[in-house]
Ligand code: NAP
Ligand code: ZN
């Protein structure tokens with residue numbers, strides 16, 4: 001079945017219309033008409049081959065919310081007409097020690113990513129959510145409450161879980177001081193979640209124009225990171241700092257904010273390595289860590305938490321024809337705070 005999509009044919013060409021072949025649903029599959037797909041900075045890194053592993057044509061998109069159109073005969077969780085969602089992974093080995101702990105994102109046999117991944121079912125490469133339809137195994141398909149605005153819920157599938165998971169893993173909560181670096185798609189969800197979990201939240205931004213928004217989104221305090229005095233005032237004081245920056249920046253400046261036995265956790269994935277001075281780590285005994293999205297059960301937990309608390313992303317909904325323009329704006333940190341593609345535009 002040929003499905004309309006947008007693809008990049010090379011690192012230097014814009015995304016353009018493309019037809020992808022989707023498999024017919026297997027007994028455990030769910031067929032989803034994509035309503036909305038968020039635009040993650042990872043889509044941009046991948047499309048432009050910044051991680052040096054892109055296979056073209058590349059159809060990005062891993063923040064998918066849609067409506068179920070058909071299900072295979074063994075599917076239990078979904079029926080036609082339900083809202084369903086797909087995030088960054090669509091399969092894993094399901095048997096390795098990480099998978100059996102619900103950490104499918106760290107599958108020791110490598111998870112199948114929603115796009116740019118070897119497709120174990122159909123052969124070839126997986127194609128993501130910048131398309132009118134997607135077919136996924138129900139075990140990797142999520143439930144989203146219809147109480148939430150569905151366009152604004154789409155970014156929860158990557159930006160949401162990628163910030164929720166480390167905040168939960170490092171047990172962020174009342175009495176703790178938590179920093180979030182970079183107010184983009186991930187960062188604004190990090191601020192919302194850290195606040196909802198009861199921490200004292202400080203946002204670090206390079207954009208003075210985002211101070212008011214940072215506070216509105218939940219930060220108790222906003223620091224413009226170019227201001228050395230403001231940075232110094234927070235030295236050695238954070239239990240946990242979540243770094244959501246997509247480009248080169250000085251990690252040592254953020255390690256300096258972390259207190260004894262605290263952690264700087266990286267979720268941003270800039271193209272080039274970032275230098276770390278060992279002195280930044282050893283006194284006072286700090287940890288530098290990383291975190292990748294979240295497992296399937298934790299993603300569902302995060303979606304349910306969002307439904308209960310009424311948490312969604314702040315989004316700018318765009319037609320797919322504007323996606324290349326949106327990428328240029330992402331590079332200028334000019335997004336408030338996630339672009340989401342209205343997939344109806346693909347049909348027109
Ligand atoms: P985004 O919306 O473009 O936000 C990135 C933010 O970083 C910008 O809004 C900006 O915030 C800040 N920034 C940009 N350039 C900077 C620079 N040169 N120096 C300092 N700060 C800068 O991107 P996103 O979609 O949130 O993604 C962020 C990163 O996370 C990307 O690298 C993405 O690939 C990665 N990611 C990782 C995972 C994972 O599983 N670990 C999942 C999804 C995404 P201010 O204007 O506030 O400074
Ligand atoms: Zn993403």
Ligand code: ZN
Nearest residue numbers: 093096099107
């Ligand atoms: Zn596994």
